[in-house]
Amino acid sequence: MTCCHDNQGPTLAWFEDMIPHCLEHAQAAKSQGRPIVGILCEYAPRELIMAAGGVPVCLCGGDLEMIGPAETELPANLCPLIKSTYGYHVQKANPFLEMADLLVGETTCDGKKKMYELLARTREMVVLELPQKPDDRDAFTHWYAELAKFRDGLERRFSVRITDEALRDAVRKMNRERKLRRDLALLMAHEAPPLTGRQLLDCKSIISCIDADLEVYASLLRELEHRSHEPNRKRVRVLLSGVPTVHGAERVVDLIEECGGLVVCMENCTGIKPIWEDVDEEAEDLMKALALKYMSIPCSVMTPNDGRIDLLSEMAGIFKPHCIVDLSWQACLTYDVESWRIRQWAEEVGNIPYLRISTDYAPSDSARLRVRLEALFETARSHRQESHAAHSA
Amino acid sequence: MIYAGIDSGSRTIKLVLYDTVKGDMIARAIRDQGLDQADIAASLYRETIRAHLGSAATVAGTVATGYGRNALEFADAAVTEITCHAVGVRRLHPEARTIVDIGGEDSKVIRLNDVGKVQDFAMNDRCAAGTGRFLEIVARRLQGSLDEVARAAADSSNPAAISSMCVVFAETEIIGLLASGVPGQDIMAGVQVSVAARVAGMLGNRDPGPVHLTGGVARMPGMAGALSRALGRPVTVALHPQFTGALGAAILASRQNQSLEP
Numbered sequence: 338m339t340c341c342h343d344n345q346g347p348t349l350a351w352f353e354d355m356i357p358h359c360l361e362h363a364q365a366a367k368s369q370g371r372p373i374v375g376i377l378c379e380y381a382p383r384e385l386i387m388a389a390g391g392v393p394v395c396l397c398g399g400d401l402e403m404i405g406p407a408e409t410e411l412p413a414n415l416c417p418l419i420k421s422t423y424g425y426h427v428q429k430a431n432p433f434l435e436m437a438d439l440l441v442g443e444t445t446c447d448g449k450k451k452m453y454e455l456l457a458r459t460r461e462m463v464v465l466e467l468p469q470k471p472d473d474r475d476a477f478t479h480w481y482a483e484l485a486k487f488r489d490g491l492e493r494r495f496s497v498r499i500t501d502e503a504l505r506d507a508v509r510k511m512n513r514e515r516k517l518r519r520d521l522a523l524l525m526a527h528e529a530p531p532l533t534g535r536q537l538l539d540c541k542s543i544i545s546c547i548d549a550d551l552e553v554y555a556s557l558l559r560e561l562e563h564r565s566h567e568p569n570r571k572r573v574r575v576l577l578s579g580v581p582t583v584h585g586a587e588r589v590v591d592l593i594e595e596c597g598g599l600v601v602c603m604e605n606c607t608g609i610k611p612i613w614e615d616v617d618e619e620a621e622d623l624m625k626a627l628a629l630k631y632m633s634i635p636c637s638v639m640t641p642n643d644g645r646i647d648l649l650s651e652m653a654g655i656f657k658p659h660c661i662v663d664l665s666w667q668a669c670l671t672y673d674v675e676s677w678r679i680r681q682w683a684e685e686v687g688n689i690p691y692l693r694i695s696t697d698y699a700p701s702d703s704a705r706l707r708v709r710l711e712a713l714f715e716t717a718r719s720h721r722q723e724s725h726a727a728h729s730a
Numbered sequence: 731m732i733y734a735g736i737d738s739g740s741r742t743i744k745l746v747l748y749d750t751v752k753g754d755m756i757a758r759a760i761r762d763q764g765l766d767q768a769d770i771a772a773s774l775y776r777e778t779i780r781a782h783l784g785s786a787a788t789v790a791g792t793v794a795t796g797y798g799r800n801a802l803e804f805a806d807a808a809v810t811e812i813t814c815h816a817v818g819v820r821r822l823h824p825e826a827r828t829i830v831d832i833g834g835e836d837s838k839v840i841r842l843n844d845v846g847k848v849q850d851f852a853m854n855d856r857c858a859a860g861t862g863r864f865l866e867i868v869a870r871r872l873q874g875s876l877d878e879v880a881r882a883a884a885d886s887s888n889p890a891a892i893s894s895m896c897v898v899f900a901e902t903e904i905i906g907l908l909a910s911g912v913p914g915q916d917i918m919a920g921v922q923v924s925v926a927a928r929v930a931g932m933l934g935n936r937d938p939g940p941v942h943l944t945g946g947v948a949r950m951p952g953m954a955g956a957l958s959r960a961l962g963r964p965v966t967v968a969l970h971p972q973f974t975g976a977l978g979a980a981i982l983a984s985r986q987n988q989s990l991e992p
Contacts, residue, residue, distance in 0.1 A: 690850065691850060692850075695855055696855075702855075704797065705836070705853070708797070708810050708811070708812070708853070709851075709853060711810045712810040712811075712812035712813060712848070712851060715809065715810060715812070715813045715848070716812075716813070716847070716848045716849075716850070716851075719813075719847050719848070720847070723845070723847065
């Protein structure tokens with residue numbers, strides 16, 4: 338990891354061992370008889386799993402090596418995230434997946450949905466049906482019912498009772514983690530942010546609410562709150578939108594930053610999207626509060642997905658990006674098609690230079706992506722010069 | 731003052747010497763790309779400067795562009811071909827608002843704003859179907875040089891339908907067409923239509939203003955016509971279409987020097 342400033346404490350380095358930490362945590366939990374529940378999407382309500390005494394672990398695959406094995410059963414023309422996740426299943430190479438007592442999927446993507454059917458041949462699987470017209474009257478009712486079914490299912494499967502007290506406790510914990518991670522992300526609003534986008538991206542864990550992680554988030558915040566890193570002032574500020582860049586699949590973030598950009602905001606599921614809103618921990622009906630929070634995630638599966646435009650507008654206001662990079666994994670239809678709307682928005686919101694990147698986990702197109710990114714940054718710099726000139730004229 | 735711009739592309743290396751007093755190019759040179767691209771570029775650079783400016787001469791600044799832009803030690807800076815084409819084409823054609831560049835291994839569409847700065851751009855993704863390489867492969871299959879085959883294609887009145895989206899499969903399709911007696915000129919004309927359709931797709935339905943075509947493929951007879959039919963608007967082949975990137979780089983070298991001066 339590169340140093341972001343002098344006297345950098347040991348805190349950022351903590352996340353270099355994120356996977357070993359999580360493995361240790363999961364193994365300890367397992368040996369205490371706690372269930373391990375694999376999740377495959379940010380719509381999965383971790384709070385319910387935690388309230389059932391379980392440990393939710395994110396199983397999204399980010400490893401290129403797993404794609405070959407996946408293609409023995411899945412079509413090649415499919416999103417690399419689905420293939421990589423499935424490759425781990427074929428190879429039995431993800432210890433968390435092998436440890437899992439239950440998997441929770443959702444209907445955010447048809448490719449995933451059909452892949453879950455294949456997983457379910459040998460693994461215990463629950464699929465939450467997510468309504469896709471979020472503004473419809475009955476959408477919320479349906480989602481609420483799905484979560485209630487999930488709660489009952491967890492209780493039956495693990496012979497526990499999920500008390501309101503345990504649920505409220507889990508909500509508080511998750512809110513605390515979301516707030517810490519949100520506050521860390523907000524450090525990037527600074528004119529000379531203390532971190533790179535990649536460093537911020539690494540401050541995460543595939544298991545939420547591990548006590549040690551929360552402490553590190555908090556101490557990082559204390560350490561960095563009033564810090565700036567001057568060289569970052571000169572970089573082109575990038576708002577990265579689109580698909581998640583899960584653990585192992587960070588290459589586009591790296592390319593952006595190698596080409597002179599600084600990812601100041603990630604409006605995606607490995608960035609701000611799932612942590613921007615909390616669950617109302619004081620709500621009388623906690624299930625309703627949970628359903629409300631998760632339903633409001635602006636995934637591209639939603640139609641229309643106005644929430645993404647709202648969130649992007651809010652992020653643009655806070656993080657003052659010089660350009661937008663809209664990332665889509667190959668064959669991710671919903672993000673691919675929605676990119677047209679994002680381009681329109683970028684133009685309307687103030688002519689922010691916009692670049693759509695469609696790629697997968699393989700580095701074969703890195704030289705070509707570099708040309709595009711460098712050209713985007715040249716364009717962004719020249720737009721800024723133009724607007725500076727206009728302001729001073 | 732004389733500035734140099736060098737465009738190290740996937741198929742050829744192009745060099746332009748630009749005189750800021752005349753506001754014009756004083757030399758253009760081109761050489762095939764090869765294994766040791768840094769060496770080929772360096773000798774092209776040295777020899778062209780010697781031939782046009784004398785043995786002891788140097789230039790006031792050099793900007794490199796193209797895929798090999800970061801590998802050239804004699805260049806003072808590297809700028810992408812998107813920015814360079816925009817600057818170069820705009821110098822030769824001040825009215826240009828849309829640039830279509832079809833090179834050896836990529837094709838791109840660049841939209842300019844009213845003052846000639848890059849508004850946005852699009853490039854072909856992981857595929858060579860809309861590029862010069864595609865046309866070369868077809869010419870080889872038709873057993874002629876690209877120039878010969880393209881000249882013949884210009885007379886085609888019945889371009890063959892090429893539906894494959896993949897260069898390799900298109901080659902198979904072409905073998906089938908040849909076997910069923912379709913003339914080579916119609917096949918090449920069909921391939922030009924297919925390349926043009928690809929590029930038109932990249933441009934989308936956005937109002938592009940005057941369209942200028944650059945890159946090696948612009949020199950092919952019939953290509954501008956095919957593109958014009960696909961876009962439904964006139965397409966002008968830029969002056970010195972292979973050199974607009976290098977020209978832009980040389981102009982940027984002169985601007986870069988200005989900004990360094992106190």
